[in-house]
Amino acid sequence: MLLVPVLVLPWALLTQPPALRSGGRAAPGTTALVSPPGFEEAYQTLRDLRDARGRPLIHLSDLAKHDAEIAARLSERVNFNVPTTAAGAVQTFFSHPTAKFICAMLSLSATARLSVGALGAADALAFVATSAFWVVQEWVIHDKLLHSENVWFGETVHRWHHELPYYHVSLDGLGLAVAWFATVAVMLIGYGVWASALGPCLTALAAYTFCGGLYEAAHYLAHTRVPLPPALNRIRRHHTHHHTVSDAHWLAFTVPAVDTLFGTNPKAKDVVAAQKAAKRLADRRQ
Secondary structure (H helix, E strand, O other): OOOOOOOOOOHHHHHOOOOOOOOOOOOOOOOOOOOOOOOHHHHHHHHHHHHHHOOOOOOHHHHHHHOHHHHHHHOOOOOOOOOOOHHHHHHHHHHOHHHHHHHHHHHHHHHHHHHOOOOOHHHHHHHHHHHHHHHHHHHHHHHHHHOOOOOOHHHHHHHHHHHOOOOOOOOOOHHHHHHHHHHHHHHHHHHHHHOOOHHHHHHHHHHHHHHHHHHHHHHHHHOOOOOOOHHHHHHHHHHHHHHHOOOOOOOOOOOOHHHHHOOOOOOHHHHHHHHHHHHHHHHHHO
């Protein structure tokens, strides 16, 4: 889940060795946090149940077996009716206001670009550069901000996402999407006008919006049970490991290979083995 429009971060931040890569953090979300108003008991129950089980919840039914009332309460704010077919996935995704907004934004930016002249080499460069920037941005924001060691609004909301049973309809809210893409649009168009490079900047905006749509779709599908082709299934498995094995690894979304670039794409069995070894050591010290 991306929470703030960040266009430039210091290279030192990108290359800083991620914390706790060898064994990963403890089960995400075990820190007591203030939950959404009115849902404190539901989220605390999720934490307690996961601590008792020693692993994250996967299905809402896992919670319902423990406390049907809490499961029903949580369903008031989270859609656990994940689709199981491709048709259902498409319908659910494009009925969401955020997906509709991104489609409208993409259409508007593409139309605006075509209205200012023919495409050229600068547009191709802008598209490639923006796409490359997007996939790195995904990793940086996810690791450095959403899994920050410092508790702040974005980290807290993302922790709630981790605390939920894995299978739920997960798309960013419309307000966030509007604020995010409006900010990027103002910056790119403003720079394009100032630098007399409006065409390539509109191409960059269209590319950024397109990548945003791909991210939303990839993350959404990763939290469903829809049968997927091999390439998309690898993305889902990659993200599932992030939720169920270690939240310090597998931080990329649309291009899992970005994790290899930043050293956060180990074999899941190696991380599990390291976690078990750390637990045995801790138990012996008690």
